[in-house]
Amino acid sequence: MAKTMMITGSSTGYGKAAAEFFLDKGWNVLATMRQPEKAAFADNTGRLKVLPLDITSDDSIRAAIASGIEAFGTIDAFVNNAGIGLASAFEATPDAVTREIFETNSFGVFTACRAIIPVMRRQGGGTIINVTSSAGIGPMPMVAVYCASKWAVEGFTESLAYELEPFGIKARLVEPGYAPTTSFTTNSGDRMNGLIPDDYGAYAQTYFQRMANYPTPYCTEQEVAEAIFAAATNEARQVRYLAGADTRMVADLRWTTSDAHYTETMRKTFSPQG
Numbered sequence: 053m054a055k056t057m058m059i060t061g062s063s064t065g066y067g068k069a070a071a072e073f074f075l076d077k078g079w080n081v082l083a084t085m086r087q088p089e090k091a092a093f094a095d096n097t098g099r100l101k102v103l104p105l106d107i108t109s110d111d112s113i114r115a116a117i118a119s120g121i122e123a124f125g126t127i128d129a130f131v132n133n134a135g136i137g138l139a140s141a142f143e144a145t146p147d148a149v150t151r152e153i154f155e156t157n158s159f160g161v162f163t164a165c166r167a168i169i170p171v172m173r174r175q176g177g178g179t180i181i182n183v184t185s186s187a188g189i190g191p192m193p194m195v196a197v198y199c200a201s202k203w204a205v206e207g208f209t210e211s212l213a214y215e216l217e218p219f220g221i222k223a224r225l226v227e228p229g230y231a232p233t234t235s236f237t238t239n240s241g242d243r244m245n246g247l248i249p250d251d252y253g254a255y256a257q258t259y260f261q262r263m264a265n266y267p268t269p270y271c272t273e274q275e276v277a278e279a280i281f282a283a284a285t286n287e288a289r290q291v292r293y294l295a296g297a298d299t300r301m302v303a304d305l306r307w308t309t310s311d312a313h314y315t316e317t318m319r320k321t322f323s324p325q326g
Contacts, residue, residue, distance in 0.1 A: 054099060056124040057284060058082035058117070060107050060164065061134030066183065066228060068093075069273035070131065070280045075100060077281065082120040082127070085134075107134040107160035113167050126175050129284040130168045132161045132205075133183045140247030141256070142196040149247070150197050157201035162208065169221065177220030181283045182209045183276070186229045190302035190314075193322050194248070194256055213291050224283040227303075229271030229296030230263070259322060271296025 057074050061067040062083040071083040075095060083093065084105035093100055101123045106112040120127055135157050138149065161182055172178030187195060188202040205225075212223035248256050279295035286293075294300050306314050 054078055054080050054124075055128040056080040056082065056120070056126055057129040057131060058084065058120050058127050058168075059131040059133050059280075060084050060105055060160075063087070063092075065231070066273055066276040066280075067131075067133040069277040070133065071100075073274075073277035073281055074284075079129075080124045082116070082123070084116050105134075107132075107164065108155050110163050110167070113164050117167055117171060121171065127168065127171060127178060129179045129181060130164070130172075131181045131183065131280055131284075132164050133280075134160060135183070137195075138198045138247075139194050139244055140197065141194065141249055141252045144247045144249050144252075145197055153197050153201050154204070157198070158204045158208075161205050165208075165212065165223075169216065172221045173219045177222075179222040179224060179284050180209075180212070180216075181224045181226055181280055183226045183228065183280070184209075186227055186271075186296070186299040186302050188225075188227055189299065190306050190318065193259060194252075210291055213289075223291070224293060225291055226276065226279045226283055226293045226295060227299050228276045228279070229298035229302075230266075231271045231273060231276070231296070233270075233273065262321070266298060268297040268301050271298055 057079050059067055059071055059082070062071045063085040067083075067085075071081050071093070074081050075097060080099045082101050082103055084103045086104065086106055088102045088104050093102065101120065103116045103119050104112065105116040117127065136153060138145075138153050140149070165180055165182075168178070168180060172180070182205050184202045184205050185198075187199045188206045191199040191203075209223050209225050216223055276295045279293040283293045294303055305317060
């Protein structure tokens with residue numbers, strides 16, 4: 053019997069790639085997004101169901117889960133992938149924008165987990181996969197709010213991994229790097245307008261130029277899809293799954309060197325003087 057995965061934010065980018073990857077592996081897929089009519093899946097297997105889901109609405113999340121169970125009977129893997137980005141100087145970032153980022157990136161994940169946990173507990177197990185970011189390993193400047201929203205999910209997920217293990221439920225993290233080929237930055241939209249004041253202009257320009265000439269290849273949608281599939285199928289107790297050479301570089305620097313070496317290297321990376 054085919055297993056079933058449900059994923060949020062699957063209209064484009066990582067989410068769409070992951071949904072297609074699971075389909076290719078023979079899974080049933082519940083691909084959710086705010087506006088399902090924008091879906092562009094080419095599927096003739098009968099194993100795909102596209103559902104509306106607003107990650108900021110508890111009612112919407114629970115309705116999508118109920119529809120998914122009605123369609124396929126179980127949900128073996130639930131992937132929290134929906135997210136929004138933000139580049140800004142923190143002092144210029146209004147509380148309303150900060151809350152908007154957290155509503156999707158953090159509280160949306162919490163709400164979805166609260167809804168799916170009892171479902172998995174009743175069915176005797178399952179895997180929850182929360183997609184964060186390399187910024188959840190190594191914070192960068194000009195994205196303080198975004199980093200905070202991802203670090204919240206990092207700690208939350210590691211705690212859940214211990215808490216849910218007695219019920220046969222795994223909680224896992226997938227940590228992608230930056231993928232310019234996705235629409236993630238574009239989807240960040242007008243909320244970024246005016247959030248980098250002139251006093252930060254020169255620093256921000258230098259920093260963004262350096263990011264455009266990163267020392268490793270950027271992450272790809274395929275790498276993220278593979279990492280999500282590994283998290284869903286690996287029986288080991290591994291909590292974190294890295295995706296992309298850029299994430300692996302930051303993780304190696306953070307986890308295999310001293311804190312002093314890590315922070316000094318990051319300072320040199322982001323310093324206008326280099």
